[in-house]
Amino acid sequence: MSATLIWSAIILYVVIAIVIAIISRRGKKQSMVSYFIGDRKLNGFVSAMSYSATTYSAFMxxxxxxxxxxxxxxxxxFEIIYLMGVSLVAIFGPRFWLAGKxxxxxxxxxxxxxxYQHKGASVVSAIASCLFLIPYxxxxxxxxxxxxxxxxxxxxxxxxGVVLATILALIFTYIAGxxxxxxxxxxxxxxxxxxxTIxxxxxxxxxxGFQGFVDSVKTNNPQxxxxxxxxxxxxxxxxxxxxPWFFFSISNPQVSQRLFMPASLKSMRYMLLGFMIFGLIYTIVSVVWGFSASVMFSDLENPDMATPMLLSSEAIPPILGVLVMIGIMAAAISTIDSILLTLSSLFSRDIYANVKQGTKDRKQLLVGKIVIPVIAILAYLFAQLQLDLIAVLSVSSSAGLIVVVPAIIGTFFWKRGTAAGVMTSIMISSLLVIYxxxxxxxxxxxxxGIWGIVVSGILFVGVSLSTKAPEQKANEFLTYIKSHMKKKTSN
Incomplete structure (x- = not known):
């Protein structure tokens, strides 16, 4: 596959994507809600496609x-377990949305x-997210x-390739959030x-054919x-x-933040349904690609090169190979965009604003925009290390993020949860995962990941039971969520 053809396709993609991004700029994006969560007005189709592109990135x-x-x-x-875990969105998605609204x-x-009525809980969880999302x-x-x-x-x-992706991610992030x-x-x-799919x-x-495909895999790699x-x-x-993959939809903030974005609960249902269909198809596609590469390139030293080798093989027409390559590249950039936006919002909203109290919304937005390139540079430097298999590295990042899951579950289902329980569970479990x-x-x-969820859960429950819970806020919060969930169910 010629470099000229690929560069031409990349340029065409960039032009089209920038035009779409510019068209999407409706109104002035001068608030945190507007820039980082789209004014909570994303419709079901856009939410589903965006959720899919953000989740199914270079990992797939x-x-x-x-x-x-x-x-x-x-x-x-392994991946089907993840898809099953997305069912957590059916439980937590409406609750996130109601609380955010x-x-x-x-x-x-x-x-x-x-x-949990403590700024420290916000700061600690935001710092943990920054630590583990930059590697992702x-x-x-x-x-x-x-x-x-x-x-x-x-x-x-x-x-x-890494430099190009970093620059494009910054461009799309800055155009309209x-x-x-x-x-x-x-x-x-x-x-x-x-x-x-083609x-x-x-x-x-x-x-x-299908039988020939199965027979070829059995012959070349029966195990x-x-x-x-x-x-x-x-x-x-x-x-x-x-x-870690099962809890991905609520542990990874770049994903759970999207639960604040749909225009309505109906839009969220469409988002979930669309994502599940997309995810099942994409999982089958990715696995078939891996099996095909094991037959066609059995001596491949780096497994992460399986897809590039397939796309440049004689089995795939060059034009189609380029289109798929652009799609994969675009999805990976989408995930980077989302992470850049999430991390910058975490820094400005949950770290900077809590350290420097009284900061106005516009100042928070400015700080968020300033730190975006800093985060991008850190990700670039980390990428240059080329540490391990992409899939394994992805799970390692999620293993760190899983430590927040007990606190999230407690947010909606346990009145006795405390800020001390949140901070202790996240800090100690994060350090353990890093070690x-x-x-x-x-x-x-x-x-x-196993240690992270178990230790975090034990610490959250144990410390919470030995400290005083914010009863007034817990009662108000949980009563509101419970009453509106009943209305949703009855409707």
């Missing part, structure tokens, strides 16, 4: 395909600080670097699902159809990977 068609190449069909089970929350951390954004940059490097046979270097990201996401999602059909046909297969997906490894990841990823044979 690069990372999950590479994980399938490495570990076989266990990767499918009632109290004006912009970030999940702000919600924790208000619900770097994963997206890594995916784009590998993709462009692979499809051009090194004509476009890894570093060039989350609104421009959401609208460009819609374009990207439609293109991704159509082109990647590629699957071509790959299966290239390998002799791929079983779990643990070649040993990659041992039970505790599988559990350690899937637990485990820094010393090999295992403690007593268990991955950091």
């Amino acid at each position: 068609l690069v990372g999950l395909a590479g994980l399938t190449f490495s570990g076989g069909v266990g990767a499918y089970g 009632k109290y004006g929350y912009v970030t999940p951390s702000e919600m924790l600080g208000d619900r 954004s770097a994963v997206q940059l890594t995916g784009i670097g590998y993709l462009l490097q692979g499809v051009t046979d090194n004509a476009i270097s890894y570093t060039t 989350i609104r421009s990201v959401a609208w460009t996401d819609s374009l990207q999602s439609i293109m991704m699902i159509i082109t990647s 590629v699957v059909l071509l790959l299966i046909n290239h390998l002799g 791929a159809w079983s779990v643990p297969g070649n040993g990659f997906f041992q039970f505790w490894t599988f559990l350690g990977l899937t637990i 485990i990841e820094a010393t090999g990823g295992l403690l007593l044979g268990l991955k950091s």
Whole structure:
């Protein structure tokens, strides 16, 4: 696949995406609510497509395909567990939305600080999110670097791809905030699902039809159809990977923040339904890609290069390969955009505004915009390390973010939860996850995600029971949510 063709396609994509982003700029984006959560007015279709593009990024068609190449069909089970975890949105989504509408929350951390009546809860959860989300954004940059490097046979270097992605993410973020990201996401999602599905059909046909595809995988890698297969997906490894992924929809703030954005609960239902359909198709697509690469390029040293090798192979017409490449790149940029916006809103709303009290909304917005390039540079530097498999790195980041889950559950379902419980559980569990990841990823044979959720849960409950809960706020908050959830159910 020629570098000239790829650069031409990238330029065309950038022009179209920028035009869409500019069109999305309706009114002046001079408030935190407008810039970071789109005035809470995203319709169901845009919400679904944006949620899909943000979630299914470089992790899927690069990372999950590479994980399938490495570990076989266990990767499918791993991702299906994630898709099952999205059902948590049906439970928490309406509650996030109702709370955000009632109290004006912009970030999940702000919600924790208000619900538990302590600014420290907001600050601590925001800092933890910053620590673990920057590596996750770097994963997206890594995916784009590998993709462009692979499809051009090194004509476009890894570093060039990472720099390009960083610049584009900054451009789309600054044009109109989350609104421009959401609208460009819609374009990207439609293109991704159509082109990647066509590629699957071509790959299966290239390998002799569905039965030929199955037979080829069995012949070249018979262990791929079983779990643990070649040993990659041992039970505790599988559990350690899937637990952080199951809670992804409420633990990752760039995702849970989107629960504040739909225009109505009806729009949220459409968002969830659209995402589930998109996710199932995309999971099957990614796994088939990984299996196909294991047949066609069995000696591949870096599994994350499986997708680039497929797209540049003779089985895929160059034009189609370029379109899919652009779709993957665009999705990864979408995730980076969302993370940049989320982290900058966390910093300005939950750290800066709490440290420097009395800060007006416009000043918070200005600070948020100022820190966006700083976050982008940190992600770029992290991406240059090229540490591990994209899928594994993604889960490691989510393992750190999972420590906030007990506090979120307590927000809506436990009156006795306290700010001390929130801060203690997040701080100690975060440090434990960092220690485990820094010393090999295992403690007593268990991955950091398992330790994170268990230790965080025990600390949250234990410390909360030994400290005084904010009864007035808890009663007010939970009564409001409960009464409106009953109305939703009756309607």
